[in-house]
Structure formats: C-alpha cells, structure tokens
Amino acid sequence: MxxxxxxxxxxxxxxxxxxxxxPPLAPGxxxxxxxxxxxxxxxxxxxxxxxxxxxxxxxxxxARSLSALDALEVVxxxxxxxxxxxxxxxxxxxxxxxxxxxxxxxxxVAIAAPAKMHFQLGMQALSxxxxxxxxxxxxxxxxxxxxxxxxxxxxxxxxMVGHLLHYHQGYRAVRNIVRSGQLGRIQxxxxxxxxxxxxxxxxxxxxSFAPHDxxxxxxxxxxAPESVTATGAPILHASIRDTCNIHLAFPSGIKAHVxxxxxxxxxxxxxxxxxxxxxxxxxxxxxxxxxxxxxxxTTSWSGSIPTPKTSGGDAVAFPPGEPLNTELNHFLECCExxxxxxxxxxxxxxxxxxxxxATASLSMGGVEESRNQTPSLRGVHVDPTAVIDQDVEIGExxxxxxxxxxxxxxxxxxxxxxxxxxxxxxxxxxxxxxKVQNNVxxxxxxxxxxxxxxGPSCVFTNVLDPRAAIERKQEFRETLVRRGATIGxxxxxxxxxxxxxxxxxxxxxxxxxxxxxxALVTGVPARHVGWVSRSGRRLGPDLVCPETGERYQLTSKxxxxxxx
Numbered sequence: 001m002x003x004x005x006x007x008x009x010x011x012x013x014x015x016x017x018x019x020x021x022x023p024p025l026a027p028g029x030x031x032x033x034x035x036x037x038x039x040x041x042x043x044x045x046x047x048x049x050x051x052x053x054x055x056x057x058x059x060x061x062x063a064r065s066l067s068a069l070d071a072l073e074v075v076x077x078x079x080x081x082x083x084x085x086x087x088x089x090x091x092x093x094x095x096x097x098x099x100x101x102x103x104x105x106x107x108x109v110a111i112a113a114p115a116k117m118h119f120q121l122g123m124q125a126l127s128x129x130x131x132x133x134x135x136x137x138x139x140x141x142x143x144x145x146x147x148x149x150x151x152x153x154x155x156x157x158x159x160m161v162g163h164l165l166h167y168h169q170g171y172r173a174v175r176n177i178v179r180s181g182q183l184g185r186i187q188x189x190x191x192x193x194x195x196x197x198x199x200x201x202x203x204x205x206x207x208s209f210a211p212h213d214x215x216x217x218x219x220x221x222x223x224a225p226e227s228v229t230a231t232g233a234p235i236l237h238a239s240i241r242d243t244c245n246i247h248l249a250f251p252s253g254i255k256a257h258v259x260x261x262x263x264x265x266x267x268x269x270x271x272x273x274x275x276x277x278x279x280x281x282x283x284x285x286x287x288x289x290x291x292x293x294x295x296x297x298t299t300s301w302s303g304s305i306p307t308p309k310t311s312g313g314d315a316v317a318f319p320p321g322e323p324l325n326t327e328l329n330h331f332l333e334c335c336e337x338x339x340x341x342x343x344x345x346x347x348x349x350x351x352x353x354x355x356x357x358a359t360a361s362l363s364m365g366g367v368e369e370s371r372n373q374t375p376s377l378r379g380v381h382v383d384p385t386a387v388i389d390q391d392v393e394i395g396e397x398x399x400x401x402x403x404x405x406x407x408x409x410x411x412x413x414x415x416x417x418x419x420x421x422x423x424x425x426x427x428x429x430x431x432x433x434x435k436v437q438n439n440v441x442x443x444x445x446x447x448x449x450x451x452x453x454x455g456p457s458c459v460f461t462n463v464l465d466p467r468a469a470i471e472r473k474q475e476f477r478e479t480l481v482r483r484g485a486t487i488g489x490x491x492x493x494x495x496x497x498x499x500x501x502x503x504x505x506x507x508x509x510x511x512x513x514x515x516x517x518x519a520l521v522t523g524v525p526a527r528h529v530g531w532v533s534r535s536g537r538r539l540g541p542d543l544v545c546p547e548t549g550e551r552y553q554l555t556s557k558x559x560x561x562x563x564x
Contacts, residue, residue: 048131048335049073050108051100053121055086057198058135059112063090065328066110074100097121101128108158108335110328111135115203119144122159126151131158131335133328136211137355138348145352149345150396158334160341161348163215165284167327170291171216173318174273174282177294178220183275189217190257191271194264204241206232206358209260214354215347216271217248217256222449223429224350224411226251228357231365235263246358251429281313292316389425395432413450431483445476445495452481455489455507462495482517486536504532518552518560531560 051074052063059077066072067090075092077083087094100106101124108131111121119139125132126148138161139145152159165171177183191213218224225248232244243261250256269284278296293313327343334341341347379396382388387405395414400406404418407425413432423441424430431450436442439457446460462476477496481487485499488507499505500517509526520530520538531552532538533545543552543560551563 048107048332049105050110050133050332051076051095051103051106051130052086052092052110052112053077053097053100054112054114055079055082056112060086061324062110062112062135062328063092065322065325067091068325069329069332071328071332073106074103076100097124101125101130107131108133108331110331115207116140119148122148123151126155126157126159129155129157131331133160133162133331134348135162136164136215136348137161137207137352138345139352142349142352142356145345145349149349152345156338158331158338158341159345160331160334161343161345162327163212163343163347163351164323164327165212165216166219166343167330168284168323169318169321170282170284171271173292173316174271174280175220177280177316178273178275182278182294183273183280184277185275186221186254187274187276188255188257189220189271189273190259191217192268193258193260194266194268195262196264196266197262204232204234204244205260205262206230206241206244206246206362207355209262210244210246210258210358211351211355213258213260213271214246214248215343215351217258218350218354220273221250221252221254221256223250223252223254225249225256225354225357228354228361230358230361232362241362244358244362246354248354278310280316288320289315292318392425419456437489443476445478446481447478448481449483449485451484453486454481455487455491457490458487459490459492460495461492464495484534485515502532502534502536504536516559534562 048071050066050071052059052066052072053076055063055075055077063072063075063086072090072092074095075083075086076095076097077086083094086092095103100109109125110133111118112135113121115137118134118137122132122134122139132152139148148159178186193209193213227249229247230244232241234240235242242263246258248256267285271282273280278294280295281293283291292315294316295310295313297308297310330342333339380394381399383400383402385402386400388400389406389408391408392406393411394400394406395412395416397414398412398416400418402420404420404422406412409427410425410430412424412430413434415433416430417435418424419436419438421439422436425444427444428442428446430442430448431452433450434448434452436454437456440454441460442448443460443462445462448454460479463472464477466472479493479495479497481499482501482503484502487493487499487505488509490508491505492510493499493505494510494512497511498514499511500515500519502518503515504520505511505515505526506520506522509522510524511521512525515521515526516528518531518533519528520532521527522529530538531543533548533550533552535545535547537545537547539545539552543554544550552560553563554560
C-alpha cells in the first residue's frame with residue numbers, strides 16, 4: 001500500500017509551484033499562503049458578504065455552500081421564482097444585480113450565469129469595487145480575460161475562476177505524487193470527461209467540459225503547449241460540437257490528450273499520468289477508496305525487447321472534503337486577507353489560451369495551431385536601443401533596457417526586467433517577474449521559471465566541449481532554473497543542470513551538477529554548504545527562516561521541504 005500523500009486537512013493547500021505560470025503579484029496583495037482554506041467550514045460569520053449571480057443548475061450548489069460558510073448575502077436571478085426559492089432555502093436577500101452592486105453590505109460576487117455573460121458581469125462587479133468569483137470559463141476569450149485581469153489589478157480586487165478540481169483532495173494527491181518525482185520523468189497524460197447529457201445550447205463541449213481537464217494538465221506539466229490540435233463533431237446540432245479530442249504537445253516532449261463528450265453511454269471522469277517509473281490514475285467516479293491508484297512500473301528485458309510490468313494498482317489515501325466548499329472557502333479567505341487565489345485570473349488565462357488554440361484548430365479541420373504571431377507590446381517598456389525580433393511574446397509590465405536583444409521564438413512573462421546588453425534566445429522561455437541583470441546571455445535550451453534572479457555577467461553554457469571550428473548545435477543541453485532561484489554575479493551554470501526552487505548560487509560559483517531546492521552552493525566547482533529560505537535568508541540548525549519565521553525540515557532522503 002502507498003502512504004498517505006495528503007497535505008493536511010481538507011482545505012489546506014501549499015503555494016502553487018507552477019513553473020512558467022505563476023503571475024506577478026498585484027500591488028497590495030500577499031502571496032498565496034501556506035494554509036489557504038485551512039477549514040472547509042468557517043467557525044464564525046464571514047466578514048466577506050457574497051451576492052450569488054445565477055441560481056440555476058450549478059448556482060444552487062454555490063448557494064448551498066456559501067450558506068454553509070455563513071457568507072451568502074444576496075441572490076440574483078432573472079427568474080424571480082427561482083431566486084425566491086433559493087432565497088428561502090439558503091437565506092440570501094433577493095435583489096437585482098444593480099441593487100446588489102450598489103449595496104455596501106455586498107463585498108464580493110460569485111457569478112454562475114451563462115458563460116457568454118461572464119465578462120460583462122465580472123467587469124460591472126470589479127468597477128463597483130467588488131471581489132469576483134467566476135465559474136469557468138472566466139470569459140469568452142483571452143482578450144476579455146486580460147481586460148478583467150487589468151481591472152482587478154487596478155482595483156486590488158480578488159479575481160478567481162472556478163476550476164473546481166484544483167480543490168479536490170484526490171487531484172491534490174495526484175499532484176503531490178507527480179511533484180515528488182515518484183513517477184520519474186513524466187511522458188504523457190490523458191484525461192477523459194464523458195457522460196450522457198446534460199447537452200448545452202449556449203456553448204459546445206470543448207468550452208463546457210474541457211476547461212477542467214486542460215487546467216489539470218497545464219498545472220501538472222508546468223509548461224505552455226507549443227502546439228494544440230483538436231478534432232470534434234456536431235451531432236445533435238449543426239453548430240454545436242458534442243464531442244471533441246484535443247492533443248497538446250509541450251516543449252519538454254510531453255504529450256497530453258483530452259477527450260470530452262456529452263453523448264457517451266456512461267459517465268467517466270478519469271485523469272491518467274504516465275511516467276517512466278509508474279502511473280497514477282484519478283478516477284472521480286470510483287469509490288472513495290479507489291479514486292486515486294498508483295501503478296509502479298518495473299521493466300524486464302528479453303534480448304532487446306522490454307516488458308513493462310505493474311501491479312493491480314495501490315490505493316492512495318487522501319483526506320475527505322467537498323471540493324466546492326473548499327474552493328469557496330478559499331475565495332473568502334483570499335478576499336479577507338488579500339492573498340492571491342490558487343486558481344486566479346492568470347490560471348484562467350492559460351486555459352483560455354489553449355481553448356482558443358483548440359477552437360482555431362477545429363475551425364481549420366484539425367490543423368495544428370501554434371502561438372507564433374508577434375503580439376502587441378502594449379504595456380511593455382522597450383528602450384529605443386533594444387532589438388526585438390519577430391515572433392516574440394513579452395508580458396505586460398516588462399522592461400527591456402539598453403542594447404538588449406530578444407531573438408525570435410522567445411516568450412517572456414509579465415513584469416520581466418532585462419538590464420543592459422542582455423541577449424535572450426532564440427526560443428527561450430522566461431517566466432513572470434524574472435530579473436536578468438547586465439551582460440547576461442540566455443541561450444536556447446535555458447529556461448527560467450518565475451521569480452528567478454540572474455546577477456550581472458552570470459554565464460549559461462549550452463555545450464560542454466565547444467570548439468570554434470566544430471558545429472555542435474545538435475549537442476545543446478537543456479538547463480532549467482526553477483522558480484525563485486538566485487544566481488549570483490559572475491557565476492557559471494554548465495548546461496544540462498537543474499537549479500532547484502529557491503536555491504542560491506553564490507557569486508563566482510561554477511555549477512557542474514544539479515542544485516537541490518533551497519540549497520546554498522558556493523565555490524569552484526560549486527559545493528552545497530547550507531540551506532536558504534524562500535526569502536533568501538540562510539537557515540541555521542533549527543531550519544527556521546530568521547526573517548519570516550517559516551519552518552523547514554529535511555526528509556529521510558535529504559531533501560529540504562517546507563513545514564505546512
């Protein structure tokens with residue numbers, strides 16, 4: 001049997017380690033806390049009072065959960081009889097939307113209206129100074145979602161999307177297994193969301209079913225897909241697809257497949273993650289004790305033919321809890337404490353980007369769709385001496401300074417800062433809020449995740465034994481710098497290495513092998529001499545950060561982890 005991989009009580013979530021995906025933080029907002037949603041049932045009446053917008057199929061479930069969390073203030077629905085029924089059952093006052101937005105007692109709204117109304121309703125709420133929870137999808141496309149994000153950012157309001165499975169403890173167990181490396185290198189994923197009905201008329205099955213699966217895939221792989229291919233068929237209605245297959249290819253070589261249909265003879269909600277040493281399956285329709293199964297792999301060889309073998313699957317224990325209660329409790333706590341939601345607007349933006357690419361592929365009869373057009377650099381400062389090639393993406397709030405050059409195919413997140421004489425690319429991925437100081441070259445094969453700091457004149461190599469007279473571009477080795485890591489001035493990072501999360505490479509060090517998470521390395525070659533906290537402070541024997549009080553511990557394998 002497999003040990004319990006839970007992270008604690010049902011509402012307890014660690015900060016998302018989302019690679020290139022975690023956004024920069026809006027002014028006035030704290031990072032996602034280590035104890036987000038500590039209790040799925042609030043002990044006192046919530047200071048956050050919520051107006052529920054839409055009392056239909058899913059809205060009534062939100063009403064029930066908000067009522068249980070002592071947070072339901074108002075219910076809004078154009079069908080007055082439905083609104084009155086929900087009001088009597090769960091206690092909220094019945095108002096119009098305009099009345100709810102004008103009501104000072106209402107501090108937040110939860111939108112469960114038809115998807116085509118999400119953008120308009122969300123913008124009205126943000127303009128009225130309310131925090132906003134929106135059921136998936138956040139909006140009808142990336143452009144609308146970006147507008148909502150800017151409005152939330154400008155008003156320092158919480159914007160959260162209802163990607164429910166992030167709050168399911170079964171999925172959290174799968175995520176923990178993947179993050180732990182237990183499966184080895186991830187090779188491919190597939191997710192099926194199938195049922196017979198309920199058929200929608202306002203949106204097709206891609207936009208109705210697939211956001212859940214795409215969200216899980218992106219979270220587990222921690223990359224943006226380099227290509228999206230989709231096929232589907234309208235069966236009951238000429239313009240609404242009832243079944244769809246989506247195929248995603250990622251820069252790391254991982255493949256993912258999503259199959260959604262509401263014309264399937266039986267219900268299936270199953271996510272399977274395949275790694276080099278095993279697989280894990282999350283089956284949300286199975287009995288609780290069989291929802292998450294781990295399949296370790298062994299391989300025997302007969303001559304040159306490999307034969308993989310596995311057991312019948314070991315059940316993985318995880319704590320109970322209703323995902324919707326946990327999700328809404330998390331929203332209330334984010335509003336109350338000014339923390340960024342686990343499924344924030346940037347999370348929704350990533351999913352919408354894939355949905356748009358899948359829709360474009362469907363419209364072209366299953367042709368591969370890639371994000372390779374040069375976007376507007378609106379909201380980006382580019383010094384007149386800098387050079388930006390075609391087919392480059394740079395996120396809003398970024399600053400590109402004197403004599404820097406970004407080569408084609410490179411993707412930079414929001415709030416990136418490149419100092420003088422920085423060269424990036426071609427085809428380099430840089431996350432959000434990365435700072436690269438003067439005189440640094442980030443070559444093809446180097447990936448910088450969110451919040452990475454590269455000191456002046458630090459060096460990344462791309463081959464181990466270069467010769468001017470010998471072409472070795474086919475021998476480039478990939479280098480990965482994980483989230484929050486710091487590389488000091490004049491340090492050298494040999495290609496093929498991984499710098500772990502929040503690791504600290506001292507100035508002048510030469511890194512020749514992988515650096516663990518939170519490790520401090522110094523010297524030539526670099527040696528592991530201690531540990532640092534998220535904030536970069538060196539940890540003493542008690543492994544407590546002297547700045548924040550955060551506590552850490554060493555596992556039996558010598559890995560430093562945070563204590564939740």
